[in-house]
Amino acid sequence: MTEKTPIIELRNLTKIYQDGVEFRALDDACLRIEKGEFVSIVGPSGSGKSTLMHLIGLLDTPSSGTLLIDEQDVTEMSDKERSEMRNRMLGFIFQYHHLLPDFTALENVMMPLLIAGTGKKEAKEVAEKLLTEVGLKDRMDHKPGELSGGQNQRVAVARALSGSPAIVLGDEPTGNLDTKTGDMIYELLRKLNREHDQTFIVVTHNEDLAGKADRIIRLVDGKIISSA
């Protein structure tokens, strides 16, 4: 197998919180994630999973170490450059869908595109295509209050993919769903990963789901203990 380009590389990445005492939420993490990989992150509560996701997602800055995304050192970037890269490269799916309640599924998926300056017609076409891919062709005109938990999470998946991000980050995207619905969402992410060649990094508490990934990264007390 030929070696793929790492789309994400962590070199001794550390996040320290200081509130009276020093706390290492992420401790000297080294990791390479290749383009198109589907990686699961597991670890006990408080082990640093969300901290890691926030750093990779450019939602937070490390205390020390280096983070490369698409071969660029993001730790050297200005806030403006980082937010530009975040908008261009990264899509987010959270535990709770965070959809706008007064807008339909279609409008929720169109929203990030419209904000990014895409024309209304094109945004609608992209949103319709994605909602069809996630199995919601017939529910596009429903608002979040008129959809099930699993359906809303599908809308959130479609929204995360709307800008064709190279990297999709999920922080327990199935954490709020029953087992069967969670399985379905995970399968959907896996399918989208294969079909779109996007890189997926997904935090989960569920070992069965984690096992479906190409690779599992295990965190304990802020340290990556394995990434086989």
Ligand SMILES: Nc1ncnc2c1ncn2[C@@H]1O[C@H](COP(=O)(O)OP(=O)(O)OP(=O)(O)O)[C@@H](O)[C@H]1O
């Ligand atoms: N803003 C903060 N200030 C101080 N400590 C923080 C802050 N954010 C997180 N921590 C601490 O860092 C550690 C790692 O937190 P993190 O949210 O990354 O854990 P997690 O693995 O995502 O846990 P969970 O499975 O419960 O979501 C925890 O001990 C947490 O209390």
Ligand SMILES: [Mg+2]
């Ligand atoms: Mg967390």
